[in-house]
Amino acid sequence: MKIDSFIKESVINLEPYTPVEIEQDTNVLKLDANESNYILNKSLKKKYADFIKGTLINLYPDSDNKRLIKLLENHYSAKSDNFIFGNGSDELISIILASLKRDVIVNIPYPTFSMYEIIAKFNELKVNNIELLKDSFELPSDILNQDATDIACDKRLNGYDxxxxxxxxxxxxxxxxxxxxxxxxxxxxxxxxxxxxxxxNNIVVIDEAYLMFSNKESFIKYLNKYENLIVLKTFSKIGLAGLRFGMLFAGAQLINEFKKIKLPYNINSLTLASMEFFLNNYKFFEKNIHKTVVQRDKLFLKLKKLNFINVYKSDANFIFFGLSNKDIKSAFDVFLKKHNVAIRNFTGLFENFYRITVGLPSENDKIIEYFKEFDSIN
Ligand SMILES: Cc1ncc(COP(=O)(O)O)c(C=O)c1O
Structure with a gap:
């Protein structure tokens, strides 16, 4: 049997998303996936267990749970007509891209979160990578002049073609x-x-997965003004990655279309109950977000003192850095492995770059200790 003849070429040609490989049962410093390493304290854990134990798992989940909806409306100052839930924001990215006509071009910065491109490709959509400016990682100013926008069209009208x-x-x-x-x-x-x-001519998706670690305002406030705006949120980065709960915010027309292709019961009952519990106990997460921001800024200053890397300022819960000398890459990779440090690395133009998640204070101290050691021998 020739399985290939059944499968879309766009799938066959794809490289799967590969999380950093971590051997089970090793004492790994896991700083690769921008998760939060703060875990629930004992008393919260007990209250949580008490709360979810009544969840009726014999029934299909109820995503219209009024208490949860109210909590989320308050949390985001948005109306429930303007949001849907996803099994992580990954699922919502998938819903958006699955709804598009084939001739819509998917524009994404390079580098950025890899799932946009992976999902666009298996939906057979054309991807346009917008290369970010060197070192500042800003969008190039001519992004507005690209053929694709009608601002550019106005300009062309004058040139005339x-x-x-x-x-x-x-x-x-x-x-x-x-x-x-x-x-x-x-x-x-x-x-x-x-x-x-x-x-x-544009739909713009603002993915605010890391916005809670920065002091910028959410684009949710523009939902009434722009019917072509989509905002994504996730609870994965503050300590709830295992629950898989994301949200998509948009105007009524887009929401209406996305609802048609969202699978029924995509969020399981335990996650829905957990979200209700955690929104009622959100202070715990607020404290951890604050601690992470303080730790990030400390870690940044310490990393900046090292010679073997160039570090970039971050408004998220991770820090991006490049090796000052590409010849030390394999030695650095071996060193990370030897010390059981899992951080994200990249390929292509960014193969000498790494992204490290801000960990607990003790984890960050360990990183600095290790990196100082590497710095002294390179
Ligand atoms: C920018 C961005 N968006 C979305 C996600 C996925 O989040 P979720 O866990 O909600 O699927 C990630 C995860 O790393 C991310 O970095």
Missing amino acids: SEKTEKCCRQKNIYFFAYPNNPTGNHFSSDMLLNLLGSK
């Missing part, structure tokens, strides 16, 4: 921006993002 103008005015685009960006840790200019939202 009627055929091209026609074509580019019809070109539809979707943009995905992680805000702050993963892995670079910076925010893109909100003016630029609003400019893109000003075009009827």
Whole structure:
């Protein structure tokens, strides 16, 4: 049997998303996936267990649970007509991309969160990588002049090439921006993002997975103004990655379309009950977010003192850095392995770059101790 003949070429050609390999039962310093390493304290754990033990797992989950909806409306100052839930925001990215016509171009910064491109590709959509500016990792200013926007079309009208103008005015685009960006840790200019939202040819997705670690405001406040805006949220980065709960916010028209392809019961009953419990106990997470931000800034200053890396300022719960000398890459990789340190590395143009999640104070101290050792021998 030739399985290949059944499978879409767009799937066959794909490289799967590969989490950093971690051997079970080793004492790994796990700082690769931007999770939170703060765990529930004893009393909260007990209250949590008491709360969820009444969950009726014999029934299908009830995503319309009024108490949960109210809590989320308050948490995000948004109306329930403007949001849907996803099994992590990954599922919501998948729903967005599955709904698009084949001729919509998927524009994503390079580098950014890899799932945008992976999911776009298996949906047979064309991907346009927008290379970020060197070192600042800002969007290039000519992003607004790309063929695809109608701002560019206006400009072309003056130059005059009627055929091209026609074509580019019809070109539809979707943009995905992680805000702050993963892995670079910076925010893109909100003016630029609003400019893109000003075009009827664009849908703009603002993925706020890490916004709680920064002092920038959410784009949720623009939902009433822009019907082409989508905002993504997740609870994965504050200590609830295992529950898989993400949210998509948009105007009524987009929500209505996404609801048609969202699988029924996509969020399981235990996750729904857990979310209700944790939103009622959100102070615990607020404290940990604050601790993470303090730790991030300390870690940044310490990393900056090392010679073997160039470190970039971050508004998220991770820090991006590059090796000052690419020849030490294999020695550094061996060193990380020897010390059981799991951090994210990259390929392509960024193969000498790494992203480290901000850990607990003791984990960050260990990292600095190890990195200082490597610095002294390189
Ligand atoms: C920018 C960004 N968006 C979305 C996600 C996925 O989040 P979730 O766990 O909610 O699927 C990640 C995870 O790393 C991310 O970095």
